[in-house]
Amino acid sequence: MEDLETKKRFEIVQRVMNLCISSLYTFYEESIIRKKSVLEFSRLKSMLQDESIRITDELSQLYLTYPVIACVQQYYHEKEFLWESTFYESLDKEQKSKWISYSPLHFQLSTFTANHTAYDEELPYFSIVVRAIVLERYSHFLYQQIESCLLKAHTIQQDDESTMIAEEVETYRPKKKTVVGTSNPFHHTLEAWQIKLLTECVNRSRMFTTTLTPEILTDFFEGKLEGVLISNNNRLLAYFMS
Incomplete structure (x- = not known):
């Protein structure tokens, strides 16, 4: 029963604390968003890394100066920090009494915003706990932003490398030969069976260094060969083309 009553009181103070945390954290986060734009x-990337180092140093100094808030490192993400963490147990008897008996009726966020330590007399270490939680969350946010930057940098590098490779491939890609003039430069009117017969004759005479097919010979007559044919007998070739 006593624990239930304590939890209810913690919930009341936690709502006050959450207002302060949200107000401060929003300021930090929006500042980074504006700078990103x-x-x-x-x-x-450099700014985020510098800011992350600065916040880490500030947190280390807070924990060194106020050992009572050391639990923030483990519980800063908890929505019910006061109930879930060991902070309350770390306080002395008088400090516990102040926290458990605090009434938030006169609390004003504007007062806290103007002076973060305004309620530290009524709630010992209140501003210190709030700041530590905000900085821990902010530090995590910065870490995510840095990770995003590193991922983007890696993606940009890969894209640049892919572009360079594509350009190199294009540089060494054989250029497609352009046939000057119209197609069928020899004005042949040969039919398929005639092409086939000529192909057999050409191959038997070994006019070229390679064996032809009707398709190759057709492309030859129409000026569409992608490569070259090497003659074995120029006189025979001249007679063939006359």
């Missing part, structure tokens, strides 16, 4: 990619 104006900074170049390289400067943004």
